[in-house]
Amino acid sequence: MASLKDLRNRIASVKATQKITKAMQMVAAAKLRRAQEAAEAARPYSERMGAVLANITQAIGGGGDAPALMTGTGRDDVHLLIVCTAERGLCGGFNSQIARLARDHIRRLLADGKQVKIICVGKKGFDILRRDYGSLILERVDLREVKTLGFANADAIARKVIHLFNEGGFDICTLFYSQFKSVISQIPTAQQIIPAAPASAAVGTGNGATAVYEYEPEPGEILSDLIPRNIAVQIFRALLENAAGEMGAKMSAMDNATRNAGDMINRLSITYNRQRQAQITKELIEIISGAEAL
Amino acid sequence: MAEAFKFELVSPERLLVSEQVESVVIPGAEGEMTVMAQHAPVMTTIKPGVVTVKAAGGKEDRYVVFGGFADILPSGCTLLAESAVHVNDIDRADLARRIQDAKEDAADAKDDVARSRAEQFLSQLTTLEGALLPA
Numbered sequence: 493m494a495s496l497k498d499l500r501n502r503i504a505s506v507k508a509t510q511k512i513t514k515a516m517q518m519v520a521a522a523k524l525r526r527a528q529e530a531a532e533a534a535r536p537y538s539e540r541m542g543a544v545l546a547n548i549t550q551a552i553g554g555g556g557d558a559p560a561l562m563t564g565t566g567r568d569d570v571h572l573l574i575v576c577t578a579e580r581g582l583c584g585g586f587n588s589q590i591a592r593l594a595r596d597h598i599r600r601l602l603a604d605g606k607q608v609k610i611i612c613v614g615k616k617g618f619d620i621l622r623r624d625y626g627s628l629i630l631e632r633v634d635l636r637e638v639k640t641l642g643f644a645n646a647d648a649i650a651r652k653v654i655h656l657f658n659e660g661g662f663d664i665c666t667l668f669y670s671q672f673k674s675v676i677s678q679i680p681t682a683q684q685i686i687p688a689a690p691a692s693a694a695v696g697t698g699n700g701a702t703a704v705y706e707y708e709p710e711p712g713e714i715l716s717d718l719i720p721r722n723i724a725v726q727i728f729r730a731l732l733e734n735a736a737g738e739m740g741a742k743m744s745a746m747d748n749a750t751r752n753a754g755d756m757i758n759r760l761s762i763t764y765n766r767q768r769q770a771q772i773t774k775e776l777i778e779i780i781s782g783a784e785a786l
Numbered sequence: 787m788a789e790a791f792k793f794e795l796v797s798p799e800r801l802l803v804s805e806q807v808e809s810v811v812i813p814g815a816e817g818e819m820t821v822m823a824q825h826a827p828v829m830t831t832i833k834p835g836v837v838t839v840k841a842a843g844g845k846e847d848r849y850v851v852f853g854g855f856a857d858i859l860p861s862g863c864t865l866l867a868e869s870a871v872h873v874n875d876i877d878r879a880d881l882a883r884r885i886q887d888a889k890e891d892a893a894d895a896k897d898d899v900a901r902s903r904a905e906q907f908l909s910q911l912t913t914l915e916g917a918l919l920p921a
Contacts, residue, residue, distance in 0.1 A: 705827045
């Protein structure tokens with residue numbers, strides 16, 4: 493049985509923990525708002541990009557001059573997986589969900605006899621995947637120093653990927669990230685970015701997609717400029733969604749932790765009060781029986 | 787008084803401009819061009835340079851863009867810039883850094899095609915710097 497002093501210490505420590513989780517929750521809430529704003533601000537660009545891309549692919553009509561980034565190498569032997577996770581933990585199942593999806597994917601690919609390469613963006617995914625597939629990880633992109641996610645960060649990753657592709661390092665590239673649906677639900681998603689999935693080119697036929705364009709320079713040349721940029725945009729979007737999702741997950745995880753700490757404090761206080769009462773009663777009995785014995 | 791049309795300047799980070807304008811001067815890859823209302827549909831890549839926006843009220847605004855492309859329709863014009871800033875907010879140190887990067891790229895280029903491309907990019911950047919300095 494714990495002594496009164498132990499209980500008091502325990503309650504104090506749980507209270508301190510609760511204060512920390514509460515503060516983390518509030519920080520996450522504030523960061524979530526900023527991350528959401530960033531994700532929303534980036535949306536027009538990726539939407540327009542999708543529309544323009546749809547337009548131009550229509551114009552080319554799948555002709556022979558489409559760049560390899562779009563049509564692929566025609567093989568699917570070597571897969572590159574870009575796994576985007578958070579840099580920090582304490583956000584519920586957020587990181588492990590993405591990692592699990594990636595791991596299932598890797599297992600399936602390896603079972604089919606394909607070769608797999610991994611690029612980890614974010615520390616947590618790297619930590620999880622390193623255990624099982626450490627030898628497959630090519631590289632780890634560290635964004636911990638980055639305060640506000642800029643397009644330059646995504647562009648740097650995209651450049652590496654494209655460079656690798658041009659060297660014939662892989663055939664198919666898939667991006668793993670968490671889609672931000674709401675504060676309480678983030679959906680881990682796998683998205684193929686090289687060769688560009690036909691679905692992404694078909695959507696976004698917004699305003700006047702049927703217009704006959706003049707191209708300056710030639711469509712093929714624009715396209716070869718556009719596709720790498722589109723890959724960067726997709727990665728940027730994934731990173732932003734991830735940032736928002738991480739904060740959302742962290743917020744709800746910390747909310748849970750704060751509530752649990754509250755419950756624990758309640759339970760501990762009840763035990764503490766009962767024990768104190770028991771001790772008082774015991775002391776009283778001792779005094780009374782002592783007095784009676786006289 | 788020229789007819790107004792919708793112009794949007796978007797960078798990956800945010801939407802910079804979305805307004806009714808009279809004309810826009812775009813630094814196209816194959817030369818500058820002025821876009822006005824009812825322009826034929828054109829799609830063009832852009833080089834680093836200055837975009838001059840003349841708003842419907844007659845007010846002029848200038849933005850510095852670093853590459854990207856423009857989607858021009860009779861009903862409007864959308865400029866997707868890799869990065870864009872207002873002329874007043876341009877960071878000279880950033881520009882200098884970009885030029886330095888471009889110089890290194892040109893020096894490191896493996897083959898002639900890459901080198902000429904890097905040198906072209908570098909010259910575009912230095913032209914841009916020259917255009918901005920007196921401002």
